[in-house]
Amino acid sequence: MKDLVLRAVPSIAALAAATAVSAVVIAAAGANPAHAFAALLDGAFGSADSLSETLVKTCPLLLCGLAVALAFQTGMWNIGAEGQLLMGALAAAFAGSRLPLPGALGIPTVMAAAALSGAAWGALAGTLKLRRDVNEVISTIMLNFIALGIVSYLVQGPLMEIGGRYPQTDAVLTGLRLPRLIPSLRVHAGLPVALVACGLLYAMLYYTVVGYEMRAAGLNPIAARLAGIPVARRMFGAIVLSGALAGLAGAIEVMGITFRLYERFSPGYGFTAIAVGLLGRLTPVGVLLAALFFGALEAGSNAMQRDAGVSAVLVSVIQATVVIFLVAAEHGRWLPSRPSTAEEALQ
Amino acid sequence: MNLLSALLSSTVTMAVPLLLAALGELLAERAGVINVGLEGMMLTGAFAAMVTTYFSGSPLLGVLAGVMAGIVLAALFGYTAVQRNANQVVAGVAVNLLAVGLTGVGYRAVFGVTGAALTVNSLKVLPLPLLAQIPIVGSGLFSQTIVGYVAFALVPACAFLIGQTVPGLELRMAGENPHAATAQGVPVARVRLMALLACGALAGLAGADLAVVYARTFVEGMSAGRGFIALAIVIFGRWSPWGILLAALLFGLATALQFHFQALALAIPYQFLLMLPYGVTLIALAISAGRTRAPAALGQPYLHE
Numbered sequence: 001m002k003d004l005v006l007r008a009v010p011s012i013a014a015l016a017a018a019t020a021v022s023a024v025v026i027a028a029a030g031a032n033p034a035h036a037f038a039a040l041l042d043g044a045f046g047s048a049d050s051l052s053e054t055l056v057k058t059c060p061l062l063l064c065g066l067a068v069a070l071a072f073q074t075g076m077w078n079i080g081a082e083g084q085l086l087m088g089a090l091a092a093a094f095a096g097s098r099l100p101l102p103g104a105l106g107i108p109t110v111m112a113a114a115a116l117s118g119a120a121w122g123a124l125a126g127t128l129k130l131r132r133d134v135n136e137v138i139s140t141i142m143l144n145f146i147a148l149g150i151v152s153y154l155v156q157g158p159l160m161e162i163g164g165r166y167p168q169t170d171a172v173l174t175g176l177r178l179p180r181l182i183p184s185l186r187v188h189a190g191l192p193v194a195l196v197a198c199g200l201l202y203a204m205l206y207y208t209v210v211g212y213e214m215r216a217a218g219l220n221p222i223a224a225r226l227a228g229i230p231v232a233r234r235m236f237g238a239i240v241l242s243g244a245l246a247g248l249a250g251a252i253e254v255m256g257i258t259f260r261l262y263e264r265f266s267p268g269y270g271f272t273a274i275a276v277g278l279l280g281r282l283t284p285v286g287v288l289l290a291a292l293f294f295g296a297l298e299a300g301s302n303a304m305q306r307d308a309g310v311s312a313v314l315v316s317v318i319q320a321t322v323v324i325f326l327v328a329a330e331h332g333r334w335l336p337s338r339p340s341t342a343e344e345a346l347q
Numbered sequence: 348m349n350l351l352s353a354l355l356s357s358t359v360t361m362a363v364p365l366l367l368a369a370l371g372e373l374l375a376e377r378a379g380v381i382n383v384g385l386e387g388m389m390l391t392g393a394f395a396a397m398v399t400t401y402f403s404g405s406p407l408l409g410v411l412a413g414v415m416a417g418i419v420l421a422a423l424f425g426y427t428a429v430q431r432n433a434n435q436v437v438a439g440v441a442v443n444l445l446a447v448g449l450t451g452v453g454y455r456a457v458f459g460v461t462g463a464a465l466t467v468n469s470l471k472v473l474p475l476p477l478l479a480q481i482p483i484v485g486s487g488l489f490s491q492t493i494v495g496y497v498a499f500a501l502v503p504a505c506a507f508l509i510g511q512t513v514p515g516l517e518l519r520m521a522g523e524n525p526h527a528a529t530a531q532g533v534p535v536a537r538v539r540l541m542a543l544l545a546c547g548a549l550a551g552l553a554g555a556d557l558a559v560v561y562a563r564t565f566v567e568g569m570s571a572g573r574g575f576i577a578l579a580i581v582i583f584g585r586w587s588p589w590g591i592l593l594a595a596l597l598f599g600l601a602t603a604l605q606f607h608f609q610a611l612a613l614a615i616p617y618q619f620l621l622m623l624p625y626g627v628t629l630i631a632l633a634i635s636a637g638r639t640r641a642p643a644a645l646g647q648p649y650l651h652e
Contacts, residue, residue, distance in 0.1 A: 029452050029453065079436065128629070135641075139629060141578070142626075142628055143625075143629070145622065146629075271443075274437070274440050310455075311452045311454075311455040323437060327441070329431075
């Protein structure tokens, strides 16, 4: 317990630093920081509706944050959660608007399709790294833009709604939408799905041999290899599973909130997820707390923009400060210090 | 012929910011630092340049402000990634987030919600005597603003700096083998910081070019992935200034083609052209596996005691 508290200290300090920096930015922008923060808090927690919105934003951030945490822990610098999320959302929007299945069968099927689609996008980066020695940071960044291009092309072309005027896909069939947890609020069944994923990932990382081997591969690939751990296979498995989690995030967003895919579908969940993963110290429990925090920020920032006149993108400043503070304060000691090369992993 | 001339002209226009940012990234990467924050440095440079030009009326002052803004962000990045040995990729991602936030909040604070129609003075186009009269290529190549000429002049300058000078040698040593460099008395951390500051200056200049020369306004997120294309250009250009020039022109052409679509009657969806730089880079990387020429210590924090 004491260990847990100690490990949370840098995260809490980072949050304090982020609050201070954003207060300065708000003041410099000519607004009242106290007023802005009050509006933000109210927008995130002030009513049942805002609480529900916070949880709605938490869902994709939690799943993508888990994706980032798993990949980073295994030494795979997956910057591609955004692209993997989009590919998942694409599969979900495609299957969800076409599969005439009853919900009990159809919803898991559509989710599985989305997870597979995201996993395939992750596997592409994994294969490029392990087979062709292509740095996964570069490949996942490139794959993000390619996913964005594919979505842009499909929603304006082959997958554009039938008979519609907007560049978006057909709506997800009513039977395949995620049920709401409380009828009057938007918070949906994606939340328990994300929580279960969080629990399963925790169990896998800390209570199974595969999880142990993944963490070992990230901490020291050379030592892991000498200990007989199939490092390359574990790294590949991690980025595939990471892609699946991000793809699932895309699915629940499509099936629970937007019901359609369009060009500006994700407000950068996959990038915010990097901050979520780091703030959560790359552990599933930490990621859950960090996702709640950033979910509240996303939900509250709109209220802040409306009521205090401070642009909602202030959230990005907060995210950046948290990340910079965390990595600078610790010399990156709790992260694998650099991307390991395929050579190290394969030898 | 008119079309060809116009296409060449917009290719060069689109290539200038890409070239500037890519040359900056080249310096950082040859010193062993991968700067994923290039995109954010461009965006901040664009914002600073636009605001300064708007209030001072002087685009030249605006460009200088853009350069300064890039340097400031690069200093922050350098402090995090070099002085504090933080993971370079993570620090770069943070710089991008910071830039999106600061420029977004700043734009709203300075110009309010409606600012779409604001335009600023642009830099003067300086046609080179005689050369600018050459049919077809003249107007595209030899009628640039000062920033355009600087961008192209920097190609041989960087080649000379990296290949033929002592600072260039130190730069390469820091990027290839920082431990051996230290043993030779090269101050690795300082070399990397200097390379990063130069990178920030060039990225800021690239952003300023976007805002003051190309768009003559600022739009949130206007760098639109160009920083990442520049990252791709460095790889595609195989970490050499001349290769980067070619890659920047090629990717500039891909962007420019979108504007001449109807005239060219191309049957390719424009999104494919948008994706082209990223796809081409991935394929190039996959093909060149095993004989990549990336600096050996790229991405490695150098733990100085």
